Amino acid sequence: MNNKGLIAELSKRLGVTQKQASDMLDASTAAIVDSMKEDTSLMLHGFGSFEVRKKSERVIINPSSGLQMNVPPKLTLVFKPSEKCKLLITNC
Amino acid sequence: MDKINIQEIIDLIASQSKQTKKFSEQFLRELVEVIGEYLQKDGIVKVKGLGTFKVIRVEQRRSVDVATGNEIILPSHNKVQFIPEEGVKQQVNAPYAHLSTTTEEERRNENSWSSESRENLFSMPSHEQESQRSCKGEMKKEKYLSSESRENEISMPSDENIHKTEFCKEEGEEKEEREESKELEESEERKESEERKGLNPWWIVLIVINILLIAILCTSQYWKPYTDKWFADESDEFYPETVAADESAYEEVNVSEEPVAADTVAVMVDSTLLAYQDSVSNAEVSAKFDIHSYTRKMAAEAPVREVVTVIDGSRLTMVAYRAYGSKDFWVYVYDANRDVLRSPSGVNKGMELKIADLPPELTDPDSPEALEFARELAQKY
Secondary structure (H helix, E strand, C coil): CCHHHHHHHHHHHHCCCHHHHHHHHHHHHHHHHHHHHCCEEEEECCCEEEEEEEECCEEEECCCCCCEEEECCEEEEEEEECHHHHHHHHCC | CEEECHHHHHHHHHHHHCCCHHHHHHHHHHHHHHHHHHHHHCCEEEECCCEEEEEEEECCEEEECCCCCCEEEECCEEEEEEEECHHHHHHHCHHHCCCCCEEHHHHHHHHCCCHHHHHHHHCCCCHHHHHHHHHHHHHHHHHHHHHHHHHCCCCCCCHHHHHHHHHHHHHHHHHHHHHHHHHHHHHHHHHHHHHHCCCCCHHHHHHHHHHHHHHHHHHHHHCHHHHHHHHHHHHHHCCCCCHHHHHHHHHHHHHHHHHHHCHHHHHHHHHHHHHHHHHHHHHHHCCCCCHHHCCHHHHHHCCEEEEEECCCCCCHHHHHHHHHCCHHHHHHHHHHCCCCCCCCCCCCCCCEEEEECCCCCCCCCCCHHHHHHHHHHHHHC
């Protein structure tokens, strides 16, 4: 399902226009990402949790040139599905 | 890590979308439900501004029960994979955004210098080098003292020095005595071994020692005028403040001693001497150069000191580090090469970059003021 379908589905369920649903979706995602930037974790009940994890730096070797490269540490957004969500997708 | 609760996020959404909190809560709940539902149905849900949720299948696999050591089979199952959007990735990674992947080669270059860059280093007036040179000069001086004293024909030094030179003389004599006794021993050994074998390696050692002695004798006579001068300067040397005055004298001693060692080295020292003198005169000319009066034009119009070819993976900072002694001075390299470089990051392999000859105040890696100014400049670019 792509973003278009998601907006359509949401507007149908909430009884609002697609424009409103799209604006709301933008606001929600922006709020989630903004809160993530401040080193927090967000738990959405029945779905899962979002949190920021630090991936430490590592050394990789380019297989074609054999050069050793140093990859710097980075922060990534990770999603951890809740038990309910895991159960939901077990048989699909 | 703090936890943000659902109420706070609802408040945030409500304030951003200018909707009621109740509606925001309802929306979030529906959103989560729809994502979960379609994840089950389609296996993939794309949410703009967040990322992609995907269901992926994990096949069954063998494993070992850690507690019992028995082999077990982990059943196949589905799991949710979340791939954040590129924009989200960048926003989250903002604190580390300045870091980039570096190759090991670059790091090696940073630590050990290639012979080429070493030459570059010699032709620039860095503090390190000066200290190195003065060290060298002192070493040479000491060597000189002993050889001179061995000669026992020093021209009268100034009163303050008599003590020191006499002491050195004694030392030199002692050394000679030791050497003589060594020689005696050696010759005795030689005779013995000659009787036994005829020829042996001690011969070579003896010849080498003799040649060295003769060489020292000759050079000390030949360079007598310089040593006289040096001794005159020596009196100043007792006061550590008058370093600058002695500097030139050291250089001369340095150069004069060099031919004994090796011709190639002498050439190198000659060039460094020239470079050094140049920098000294430069420093005199622009003694009161205000670093804040630097403009972009200056670097572009300044005489080109050298042309550096960019090696693979080199960046402006690396070029600056080799040329001026600090990475912060990359702005000057960039300013001097604006005709070739479109942006500070547009450095390609094989490019020929000009290194401008700038006032030493501006490019002194030990001056916090100069470093600060370069960083300020860098901020503007």
